[in-house]
Amino acid sequence: MKIDVGYVAELARLELTGEEAALFQPQLERIVEYVEKISSVDVSGVEATMHGRRLANAFREDVVRPSLDREKALANAPARTGDEFLLPKIVEGAES
Amino acid sequence: MNLAEIGIKAARDGIAKGDFTAVDIVKDVISAYKAKNAEIGAYLSFDEEAALRLAAENPKSIPVAVKDLINVEGQPCTCASKILEGYLSPYDATVIKNMKANGFFPAGRTNMDEFAMGSSTENSGLGVTRNPYDTGRVPGGSSGGSAAAVGANMCIAALGTDTGGSIRQPASFCNCVGVKPSYGRVSRFGVTAFASSLDQVGPMAKSVEDAAILLKALAGRDEMDGTTPDMPVPDYEAALTTASMKGVRLGIAKEYFDVAGMDDEVKRLVDAAISKCEQAGAELVEVSLPHTEYAMAVYYIIAPAEASANLARFDGVRYGHRSKRADDVMSIYTKSRAEGFGAEVKRRIIMGTYVLSSGYYDAYYARAQKVRTLIRRDFEEAFGKVDALIAPCAPTPAFEFGANQDPLTMYLNDLFTIPSALAGVCASSVPAGFTENTRLPVGVQFICGGFEEEKLLRISKAYEDCNH
Numbered sequence: 001m002k003i004d005v006g007y008v009a010e011l012a013r014l015e016l017t018g019e020e021a022a023l024f025q026p027q028l029e030r031i032v033e034y035v036e037k038i039s040s041v042d043v044s045g046v047e048a049t050m051h052g053r054r055l056a057n058a059f060r061e062d063v064v065r066p067s068l069d070r071e072k073a074l075a076n077a078p079a080r081t082g083d084e085f086l087l088p089k090i091v092e093g094a095e096s
Numbered sequence: 097m098n099l100a101e102i103g104i105k106a107a108r109d110g111i112a113k114g115d116f117t118a119v120d121i122v123k124d125v126i127s128a129y130k131a132k133n134a135e136i137g138a139y140l141s142f143d144e145e146a147a148l149r150l151a152a153e154n155p156k157s158i159p160v161a162v163k164d165l166i167n168v169e170g171q172p173c174t175c176a177s178k179i180l181e182g183y184l185s186p187y188d189a190t191v192i193k194n195m196k197a198n199g200f201f202p203a204g205r206t207n208m209d210e211f212a213m214g215s216s217t218e219n220s221g222l223g224v225t226r227n228p229y230d231t232g233r234v235p236g237g238s239s240g241g242s243a244a245a246v247g248a249n250m251c252i253a254a255l256g257t258d259t260g261g262s263i264r265q266p267a268s269f270c271n272c273v274g275v276k277p278s279y280g281r282v283s284r285f286g287v288t289a290f291a292s293s294l295d296q297v298g299p300m301a302k303s304v305e306d307a308a309i310l311l312k313a314l315a316g317r318d319e320m321d322g323t324t325p326d327m328p329v330p331d332y333e334a335a336l337t338t339a340s341m342k343g344v345r346l347g348i349a350k351e352y353f354d355v356a357g358m359d360d361e362v363k364r365l366v367d368a369a370i371s372k373c374e375q376a377g378a379e380l381v382e383v384s385l386p387h388t389e390y391a392m393a394v395y396y397i398i399a400p401a402e403a404s405a406n407l408a409r410f411d412g413v414r415y416g417h418r419s420k421r422a423d424d425v426m427s428i429y430t431k432s433r434a435e436g437f438g439a440e441v442k443r444r445i446i447m448g449t450y451v452l453s454s455g456y457y458d459a460y461y462a463r464a465q466k467v468r469t470l471i472r473r474d475f476e477e478a479f480g481k482v483d484a485l486i487a488p489c490a491p492t493p494a495f496e497f498g499a500n501q502d503p504l505t506m507y508l509n510d511l512f513t514i515p516s517a518l519a520g521v522c523a524s525s526v527p528a529g530f531t532e533n534t535r536l537p538v539g540v541q542f543i544c545g546g547f548e549e550e551k552l553l554r555i556s557k558a559y560e561d562c563n564h
Contacts, residue, residue, distance in 0.1 A: 003450050012404060012449040013411070013426075014442055015434035024443055027503050031447060034504055035393040038467050039459065048465035049472055051293045051323060052279020052520025053546055058322035072186035078418035085414055088424050 002032045099124035101249045103302035104309050107158045108199070118151035121252065122159050122203060128250045129204065137225040138235075138245035139204045140164050141172050147203035159203035160195060160310065161251035163242050165212060166297065167286040168192050168202045175288050176220040177210045179410050179417045179436025189286025190318045191255065191297050198313035206241030206254060210438045211407065212262055212290045214238050215509040218497065219440045227269060229536055233494040236266030242300045243270035247537075253301040253310055257287060259294045260395050261490075261513025264525040267300055268489035268539030271527045273307045273556070274300045276513075278546045279520035280325055282311075283318030291402040294517050304526065304557040308332035311549065327547065335550040339557035341376035346555075347482030348380055351388035352512055359492040361531040362538050366488045369528045369540040369559065373486065376562040381482050385474040390467050391515040396507060397451050397464040398518075403441075404448025410436065443503060468518050475519040475545070484555050485543040488512050489525045493536035516543045524556045528563065 005025045009016045016024070070083060079086040099107070099121045110116050129142050139161070147159060162168060165175040167185035169192075174180045192202055209219035217225045217240025225240045227233040228248035235244040239256030246254050247270030256263040258276035267274025275298045282297045289295060299310035315329045348370065353363070374380055412418035412432030419431035437445070451460035478485060490509055500506040516523045525539035540559070544552035 003446075005446060008446050008450045008453065009442075011453060012445050013408075013429040013433060014437070014445060015427075015430040016442070017434075020439070020442065023439070024446060027443060028447060028450075030504055031396060031443075031507075032450070035397050035451075035460065035464075038390055038393045038397070038463055041387070041390055041463075041467050041470065043463060043466035043470070046466040046469050048462065049468040049518075050465060052296075052517075053323070053325075058319070060319060068186060073414075075186060076183050076415035078412060078416070087413060087428065088422075090425050 001029070003028050098128070100128035100251070102252065104158055104253050104306035105303065107252050111156050117155040118157050118159065119148065119155060122147045122151040125159055125203060125251055132248055132250055135226065135231060136228055136244050136248050136250065137223050138206055138241045138248060138250050140174060140176065140207045140222055140241065142204040143171060146171065150201040150203070154201055157199045157201050158252055160200050161204045161206050161242060161245045161254040162192070162202045163208050163239050163254070163256050164205040165208065165257065165288040166191060166255060171202070172205055173288065174222055175211045176208045176222050177436060177438065177441070178221045179433070181222070181417065183415055187286060190283035190320055191314050192286065194316065195313055200310070200313055204245070204251065206239070206245055208241055209238035210441050211288065211403070212238040212257055212259055213403070213440050213444055215261070215265055215506055216495070216500065217241060219438060221438045227494045229271065230494065230534070233496050233536070234269070236269035236490070236494060238262040239300060240266045243267055243272055243274070246270065246272040246300050246302060253299060253306055255297060256300045257295060257297050258517065259291050260399060260517050261510040263298045263300060264513050264523060264539070264541060265490045265510065267525040269494040269537065271537035272300050272302060273304050273527065274298065274525045275307045275311055275553070276517070276523050277311060277315065277549060278522040280323045281522070281547065281549065282314050283321040283324050285318055285320035289406040291399040292406060293402060294399060304553060304560045305333065305336055307524070308336055308553045330550050332549060332553050335554055336557045339554040339561065341373050341378045341555070341558040341562060344373070344378045344484065344555055344558070345381050345482040346373055346378040347383040347478055347485040349383050349385045349388070349478065349485055349487065351385050352487035355491060355511065357491050357508065358488070362488050362490070362492060365528045365531070365538045366540050369563070370486055372562045373559055376558065383478045383481055383485070385478060385515065387467065387470045387474050388515050391471055391518055392507060392511060394464045394467050394471065394518060395514045396447070397460045398468065400444040400448030401452050401461050402448070404445045404452065407441070407445055440503065471515055472519040475516070475521055479545040483544070483551060487541045487543065489539040489541040493531050493534065493538050512541060521546050522549050522552050524552055526556050526560055
């Protein structure tokens with residue numbers, strides 16, 4: 001087995017049904033096997049390309065500017081309380 | 097006259113002469129939407145009131161359909177995913193701001209493969225888009241809704257995005273002109289990220305001239321996207337006045353022609369396009385891009401890797417779907433994502449997470465980035481000898497729904513568009529005619545070097561002229 005789909009899905013924070021895992025396992029095996037063809041390319045001394053073009057750092061002055069309005073930022077929240085996103089209790093024993 | 101049938105140039109001329117206004121155009125576009133969308137499914141949603149309001153406020157501007165992953169304030173931005181159903185954008189993407197400042201406005205949200213992952217729009221979680229030339233076939237993808245809207249005259253022009261061919265391949269399938277700009281030419285701020293080292297926004301239009309006018313409106317430096325250089329945007333429309341094939345050195349790379357699975361009709365049409373270019377004065381030059389055979393593998397490491405990181409933001413916390421089955425923070429993540437994402441998105445997230453995971457990173461992602469350098473150098477070397485490459489856009493014309501059930505088979509559809517995306521150069525798809533029996537459109541692809549859009553558009557226009 002080249003790829004343990006169940007384990008990697010856990011890393012990716014994805015719950016898979018048994019059906020999905022059974023479907024994806026052979027599909028992803030084949031994809032992994034396909035992409036492994038790059039292992040035969042001689043890349044010694046070749047630098048990496050990380051973007052579509054060679055980039056320079058894009059600096060700007062570090063000044064305070066208006067950012068997204070709080071109401072707008074919260075407008076799509078699945079659950080909110082006042083000015084905050086609402087989530088279940090994270091820390092044991094804390095008030096939720 | 098049905099104004100939904102005209103292009104950007106004709107719309108601008110008609111408005112200038114006082115023949116009609118933006119409101120008249122939008123009304124006809126809305127009529128086309130109402131008449132055809134049940135069959136074609138090009139749009140996921142169309143806020144008629146907002147489009148009419150923008151038209152009334154800007155009577156001399158032109159409506160453009162927008163792929164449903166580009167944010168327009170107050171409008172949905174579903175990315176064709178259930179995970180973003182009900183989401184309303186809090187701001188305009190830079191391309192939308194640029195459009196508004198340059199005589200265009202957004203009207204309608206077009207369907208796509210979920211999060212732009214796919215080549216047929218069959219991966220949309222929210223609707224089916226049919227090819228206007230044969231409704232039993234796909235429109236291509238991922239910008240299939242935009243291509244179908246242009247091809248079916250349900251808009252004047254549209255915005256698409258191209259990560260590995262998502263503008264060019266659907267343009268080929270739906271008989272429109274599509275331009276993938278060079279990486280960095282157009283800002284992605286406000287465009288939902290798929291693979292950040294590849295994503296570009298570009299025009300899908302009814303002529304090369306229309307694409308040039310719209311690209312000029314979109315392009316330029318944006319301090320909100322650090323990949324956009326401070327380089328002047330040429331007047332792409334003016335550049336076309338000198339469009340000619342005379343003396344153009346047109347490269348033919350054998351790697352784009354000797355390919356298994358290449359449709360005979362596509363080959364015939366692309367060969368005919370090459371002959372027309374030659375007759376119009378182009379000089380044909382054989383070139384080689386020796387690392388082409390690795391491009392698919394490189395892409396299906398890099399794109400899923402970047403996607404898995406980008407899509408981590410869909411966590412059910414701040415926006416988007418939150419599972420009702422979740423009872424703690426971890427299950428909010430795992431269950432919301434399980435319920436919200438479709439199969440292809442899940443596959444790519446898993447693939448991307450795998451190639452980035454501890455112990456595999458060097459063999460896959462780091463190595464793929466190095467092979468990407470070799471692919472980029474292939475193009476640099478070729479462009480030392482030729483002005484542009486001419487190639488097919490896709491190995492086949494539009495295929496039937498369900499024809500490519502296997503993910504890897506579907507991926508191979510992007511064989512001819514992926515290498516140039518990895519190299520960050522610019523490329524177009526221009527209609528090249530129709531297959532003999534099935535009467536399906538086929539596009540021919542032109543590829544030029546980075547930031548050579550003027551040259552690309554001139555050559556594309558010269559071909560368009562000699563193909564008439």
